[in-house]
Amino acid sequence: MRYKVVCAYDGNNYAGFQSQKNALAIQDVIEDVLYQIFREKIRIVMSSRTDAGVHAKGQVFHFDSDQEKDLYKLKYSFNSLLPKDIHVIDIKKVSDKFHARFSVKKKTYEYLINTGEYDVFLNGYAYQCFYKLDLDLMKKGAKLFEGIHDFSSFNTSSLKEYPNQVRNIYEFKITKRKDLIKITVTSTGFLRNMVRIMVGTLIDLGRGLKTLDDISNMLEKPQKNTRRFNADPNGLYLKRIFY
């Protein structure tokens, strides 16, 4: 029996999604709760690692168990046992062919930038930018990322680990409401820190530290040792995973 779970979390109190030594990860909390419900040791398979401080509105993982549970009750048990900053939104039974990571068609991330007065209610939930940003220029820069490119200049995954750093960005959208800039990126997949580095590059562009030509060059002549601004994790949200 394979279960597919969609969940949301506030990443502020965790060392990222994936289990690691010496720090509490969201995976640990979820597997703890699974043990309490199923009384067996269950490992989950996540769709995306998210870094420390990164949030999710629609992270997906799957897990297997021989025990067949009522889905409504299972969701209820999950949310009764999870802390208030992790929440299960949906659980489905899926075929064994479904894989949380390998079956992904595309993913959407969101990034929030507050360009106005510091806001206590966005503390931990948006990047606070004290510089004036040229939004129109940033929108033009965002368009450069769309399509199929080698993103080697825009991530921290090693070429050894990920020899193919070509990805297809379907959409890279920037909108603004009052002082809050919302960036939405949808792609076949993302390399490590890719969204944050692309956003950081657009912030540099908007501040006048980089030009559109710089971004074009970084895309056309990819290199791993470019100076890059990795925007704050707290502004980043894993929004949705498409299968």
Add this chain to the structure above:
Amino acid sequence: MRYKVVCAYDGNNYAGFQSQKNALAIQDVIEDVLYQIFREKIRIVMSSRTDAGVHAKGQVFHFDSDQEKDLYKLKYSFNSLLPKDIHVIDIKKVSDKFHARFSVKKKTYEYLINTGEYDVFLNGYAYQCFYKLDLDLMKKGAKLFEGIHDFSSFNTSSLKEYPNQVRNIYEFKITKRKDLIKITVTSTGFLRNMVRIMVGTLIDLGRGLKTLDDISNMLEKPQKNTRRFNADPNGLYLKRIFY
């Protein structure tokens, strides 16, 4: 020299605005920071006490000092020394006739109710309602509160302390965006827990536990011992104070 300060805070980590024994209040933090800046013991005079867990987007206080400070630098010092959940938005020099509490013309509070799926990002920032609410009925109920009434049924201030419990509500507005209900109330003044009890009563109305007649009766025949639902402090925001 009298200084008028507008500030915002996330109330989750504090025992309310006003100093008290055995718990950290926002006033304590602010007076600590004032001591660091002015090197003299300064007491602030606040416009509104807010309860533990209640937030503010525009709380106002004043304080006096013989030291004349540059306002831009003073704001900067304040925000460098304050924790991330308290923020000074504006500082002005005002005449000695200005009083943060006594000069108030009207105040606006906001209250947020999430009626959808539990949202980790609203945890601590909205009341999570799992019941179906009749929004149209609640809007009718809200209208009953508008105008001049004796609000004795809708607060926990004693008649001894506040013999006159008549207040004038200028506007009581309910809007909804997606699953989030926003309630905005503007009045000459509010008694203790008055917004939370009015909101709680409207939630009871929306759930079918109370009728419009019940509210009319509570307004026309005020009494202090009515059964009242004091809605969660985390949903409440002191939005703005008018002078």
